[in-house]
Amino acid sequence: MRALKQLVRFGWEQALSCLFPVVIFSSLALTQVVSLPFLPRYDWLLIICLLMQWWMVRSGLETRDELMVITLFHFIGLSLELFKVHMGSWSYPEEGYFKIFGVPLYSGFMYASVASYLCQAWRRLKVELVKWPPFLVVVALASAIYLNFFTHHFLIDVRWWLSGLVIIVFWQSWVTYEVGGIRYRMPIALSFVLIGFFIWIAENIATFFGAWEYPNQTDTWSLVHLGKLSSWLLLVIVSFLIVATLKQVKGKSSTGVETSQIH
Template sequence: MTFIRKLWAFGIQQALSCIFPVIIFATLALTKYIEVPGLARYDLILIICLLAQIGMVVFKLETWDELKVICVFHVIGLMLELYKVHMGSWSYPEEGWSKVGGVPLYSGFMYASVASYICQSWRRMNLRITGWPLPMLTVLISAAIYANFFTHHYIWDFRWVLTALLFIVFFRTVVHFDVQGTTYRMPLTLSFLLIGFFIWIAENISTFLGAWTYPGQEKTWSLVHIGKISSWFLLVVISVIIVAQLKHLKMGIGGKRKEAPKGTVL
């Protein structure tokens, strides 16, 4: 019974951390079947996302610091979207005033929702990471991962090399989290993979609801190739590294860093 109770509490914390992604999914579902006269679907989604983001801050579901982190992901996501759509990796077939370079601006919120989940999980479950690699290594590997999303269209795809390097660099890195007063631990690379897998599931739901379309899905929806999990795995790595490094920097500047074992990122 104790295990079931802890698992239930863990599920509740995860659900609360997913408030923003759930809002986006609900919006995609509703706007697929409900139209607002004179307002394109993509524009309506953007308006709802903006109102949701404001509401998250106003009702203190997200802090101002978390909003700053989320805004960073908006920029990262939109840059990637503009490039990938230009290269034909996927498309947004519907019309909308809020489309720039073929990319609706609401797409940045889908990347921001990943950051929102990470930030909220970090706060709600009191995440601590031990065995964190040298900052130089994490910055270099995240930069290489992000660059590979662009360069693999022209040169060899280094994703599997980067994945191997990740397991080496983060071999000793462990994430600690609390559930009802009990501390659990998990290899950080395993958490990368699990989050990436669930984002892949979310991606299938999103494409089914018409958030975007991959080649081959224009006429009939089909399951997103399972190989995309590797892409989300690498994107989650960048997300966690950015959040962890910003938290590390904030604690250092603010002088509020708690006592923790060497190599811990609060």
């Protein structure tokens, strides 16, 4: 029963941390079945995301520091979207006034929602890092992963080499978190895989509701290829490394926790 209670507590904290992504998915579903007046669907999604972001800061659910992190992710994601759509990796076939080179501005919030989840979960679960690699190593690795999303269209795709490098760099690293006053720990690499897997599930839901469209989904919806899981895994790693680095810069991370407290 104690383990079950802890699992419920953990699930509740995770659900609260996912508030922004839940609103995005709910909006995708709503606008798919209900035709809203005056504006195209993509523009309504942008308005909903902006209002949600304003409300989260206004209500205190997100701090101004977290808002800056989320805004950074918005621009990082939007830059990636502009390039990928230009290269034909996926498309946004519906009309919209607030589109840049075929990319609706609301798309950046889908990346920002990942950052929102990470920031919320970090604060709610009192996340701390154990044996975190040196700053320059983390920055170089995150930069290489992000750049590979662009360069693999012209040069060799080194995602699997980068994935192996992640395992080597973070082999001894752990993330610790608190649930109900008890601290637990998990290998960093495992947390990357778990978050990436659930984002892949979320991607299937998003494409089902027409958030965007892969070339193989033009005629009818189909499951997102499992190969995309590696892309999301690397994107999660970049996201986590950015958030962790910014947390460390702000002095909110710790380098260790007493072993006796870890379960």
